[in-house]
Amino acid sequence: MSTAPSAERPLRADARRNRERVLAVAAQMFAEQGHEVGVAEIARGAGVGSATLFRHFPTKEALIAAVVEQRLGEVEALLASAQEIEDPGEAFRTLMLDVVRAQVQDRALVEALIDLVHASSPRIEEHIERVTEGVGAILGRAQEAGLVRDDVVAGDIMALASGIASAHCPDLQRPDLVERYLGIVLDGLGPQGASPLHPGPATFDDLAAARLRCGS
Amino acid sequence: MSTAPSAERPLRADARRNRERVLAVAAQMFAEQGHEVGVAEIARGAGVGSATLFRHFPTKEALIAAVVEQRLGEVEALLASAQEIEDPGEAFRTLMLDVVRAQVQDRALVEALIDLVHASSPRIEEHIERVTEGVGAILGRAQEAGLVRDDVVAGDIMALASGIASAHCPDLQRPDLVERYLGIVLDGLGPQGASPLHPGPATFDDLAAARLRCGS
DNA sequence: ACCTGAACACCGTTCAAGT
DNA sequence: ACCTGAACACCGTTCAAGT
Numbered sequence: 001m002s003t004a005p006s007a008e009r010p011l012r013a014d015a016r017r018n019r020e021r022v023l024a025v026a027a028q029m030f031a032e033q034g035h036e037v038g039v040a041e042i043a044r045g046a047g048v049g050s051a052t053l054f055r056h057f058p059t060k061e062a063l064i065a066a067v068v069e070q071r072l073g074e075v076e077a078l079l080a081s082a083q084e085i086e087d088p089g090e091a092f093r094t095l096m097l098d099v100v101r102a103q104v105q106d107r108a109l110v111e112a113l114i115d116l117v118h119a120s121s122p123r124i125e126e127h128i129e130r131v132t133e134g135v136g137a138i139l140g141r142a143q144e145a146g147l148v149r150d151d152v153v154a155g156d157i158m159a160l161a162s163g164i165a166s167a168h169c170p171d172l173q174r175p176d177l178v179e180r181y182l183g184i185v186l187d188g189l190g191p192q193g194a195s196p197l198h199p200g201p202a203t204f205d206d207l208a209a210a211r212l213r214c215g216s
Numbered sequence: 217m218s219t220a221p222s223a224e225r226p227l228r229a230d231a232r233r234n235r236e237r238v239l240a241v242a243a244q245m246f247a248e249q250g251h252e253v254g255v256a257e258i259a260r261g262a263g264v265g266s267a268t269l270f271r272h273f274p275t276k277e278a279l280i281a282a283v284v285e286q287r288l289g290e291v292e293a294l295l296a297s298a299q300e301i302e303d304p305g306e307a308f309r310t311l312m313l314d315v316v317r318a319q320v321q322d323r324a325l326v327e328a329l330i331d332l333v334h335a336s337s338p339r340i341e342e343h344i345e346r347v348t349e350g351v352g353a354i355l356g357r358a359q360e361a362g363l364v365r366d367d368v369v370a371g372d373i374m375a376l377a378s379g380i381a382s383a384h385c386p387d388l389q390r391p392d393l394v395e396r397y398l399g400i401v402l403d404g405l406g407p408q409g410a411s412p413l414h415p416g417p418a419t420f421d422d423l424a425a426a427r428l429r430c431g432s
Numbered sequence: 433a434c435c436t437g438a439a440c441a442c443c444g445t446t447c448a449a450g451t
Numbered sequence: 452a453c454c455t456g457a458a459c460a461c462c463g464t465t466c467a468a469g470t
Contacts, residue, residue, distance in 0.1 A: 015453060039444060049455045054445065152400065159383045160397055167379025176415050181376055183413045184368065188404025197399045199392050231434060255463060265436045270464065 019056045021046040027067045031106040035064060065121055071109050072127035075102055079134035092142040093186065095135065096161055100182055103165035104175050132158065149194040153201045160185055235272045237262040243283045247322040251280060281337055287325050288343035291318055295350035308358040309402065311351065312377055316398055319381035320391050348374065365410040369417045376401055 011019065025045040029037045039060050043050040057063035078098040085091040103109050136154035143150055164181050227235065241261040245253045255276050259266040273279035294314040301307040319325050352370035359366055380397050 012452065018454085038442090050444085051446075051456080052454060055453075058445095060444065156396070156400070159393070160400065163379040163381075163383025163397065165379075166382040167375045174415075174418065177375070177418055180372070180413050180415055180417065181379065183411065184372070184376065184404040185401060186404070187409050187411055188400040188402070190404075190409045193403050193406040193408030195399065195403055197396050199390075199396055201396065202390065202393055228433065234435090254461090266463085267437080267465075268435060271434075274464095276463065 015056075018046070018048050018052055022048060022053050022056060022063070023066055023070070026063055027070060030064065030067055031109075039063070065124060068109060069121075069124055069127060071102065071106060072124065072131065075099065076127070076130055076134065078102065079131065079138070082138055083134065088138075088141040088145040089147040091138050092148060095138050096157070096182060096186065097179070099135075099158070099161040100165050100178055103162060104178055146191060148189050149191045151194070151197055152189060155202050159202075160189075231272075234262070234264050234268055238264060238269050238272060238279070239282055239286070242279055243286060246280065246283055247325075255279070281340060284325060285337075285340055285343060287318065287322060288340065288347065291315065292343070292346055292350065294318065295347065295354070298354055299350065304354075304357040304361040305363040307354050308364060311354050312373070312398060312402065313395070315351075315374070315377040316381050316394055319378060320394055362407060364405050365407045367410070367413055368405060371418050373405075375418075376405075 010016070022042065026042050029042055029045065039053060040050050042063075043053045046053070053063070057066060075098075079095065082091050082095040082098060085094060132154045135157050139148065139152070139154055139157055142148040164178055164185060167178065167181050226232070238258065242258050245258055245261065255269060256266050258279075259269045262269070269279070273282060291314075295311065298307050298311040298314060301310060348370045351373050355364065355368070355370055355373055358364040380394055380401060383394065383397050
């Protein structure tokens with residue numbers, strides 16, 4: 001449950017409570033209104049001064065990262081329960097729908113995953129790695145069963161899921177339309193009418209190069 | 217070429233020149249860096265005071281809208297040349313690749329099209345309508361030729377194109393990966409392995425309702 | 433009729449002072 | 452050890468004054 005770094009002496013009771021309230025309020029406000037909500041408004045909603053917020057999260061971006069981290073934990077839980085579905089095709093469809101829905105319900109998550117390569121903390125990268133692994137496992141099962149084409153990788157699935165999630169105007173149109181677009185993409189992932197793909201999938205080298213390009 | 221409303225007496229020569237330089241500089245900076253570039257920086261780049269910028273474009277959002285309008289004109293031109301391709305399948309693929317690439321090359325365009333339902337001016341809506349018409353024509357030809365499934369509409373194509381464009385991290389990763397994702401979606405749009413889609417496509421009523429919900 | 437730099441309001445961040 | 456409201460810097464927008 002704890003989102004704080006592991007080896008730190010525990011916070012004083014009031015500090016811990018404040019930290020958690022800020023995180024909860026921020027998560028809700030970011031989900032509803034996106035990143036543009038003011039930091040002062042979040043502090044007010046949590047009943048603390050703005051400086052307190054900045055004591056716990058040194059920058060607005062760090063606060064966003066903490067919220068994203070929490071959500072990624074939830075996504076991992078979705079993946080775990082999708083893995084328990086026996087039918088490989090059903091597991092794969094459930095996975096995609098869950099991941100897409102998580103992003104549609106939370107504008108902040110989509111925005112954050114787009115910026116991910118810049119802003120990413122080591123802890124967020126770990127989450128992403130675990131998510132990629134989980135996606136890969138479910139994808140692999142579906143491929144072995146001949147239900148999904150063999151020339152796609154976990155990274156493709158995640159990119160497509162985020163694409164579908166941003167293919168609709170999140171706060172205004174019918175959010176259920178994403179299921180329609182997902183249906184089309186799922187058909188494209190099937191082995192039936194699959195045509196060769198150019199170029200090949202993204203590699204770890206691509207990510208490393210990108211990270212290098214932004215410093216840090 | 218003129219992006220100003222039709223029935224206005226012409227601007228003084230220097231004013232016209234200033235307006236155009238601001239628009240050109242803004243277009244380039246938005247395309248390269250997204251909407252977060254400062255208005256002061258744009259004004260400086262165009263060699264005018266910031267108040268002059270605001271005389272021509274009453275708000276930053278209006279400036280963005282003017283740039284978007286220009287880009288949409290370019291997209292219409294792309295559509296027109298795609299329409300001239302005889303082979304219906306080739307025309308359709310070209311259309312999708314062009315629309316996706318236009319959005320990948322211009323971060324501002326993606327951002328703007330996402331916000332479109334709120335910010336839209338009547339003139340931008342006209343552009344969108346023309347684009348939708350053009351897409352519908354090319355799509356219709358491909359469907360008649362049996363190359364694209366019958367249960368999709370122009371709105372689906374545009375949503376998917378914007379989704380693919382935001383499926384990759386625009387400034388960091390390999391922009392050519394969008395072609396890979398587009399390949400998957402195009403396979404999903406083929407008639408071969410098409411499974412029924414839920415829910416049905418977006419209607420004009422949905423758009424009207426969304427617009428109503430934000431006032432204006 | 434149009435231009436400009438200085439002034440204003442707002443928001444992320446920091447600081448001096450409190451308990 | 453942690454909290455706070457006031458102060459600071461930055462950016463979108465407006466205004467008083469220039470030509």
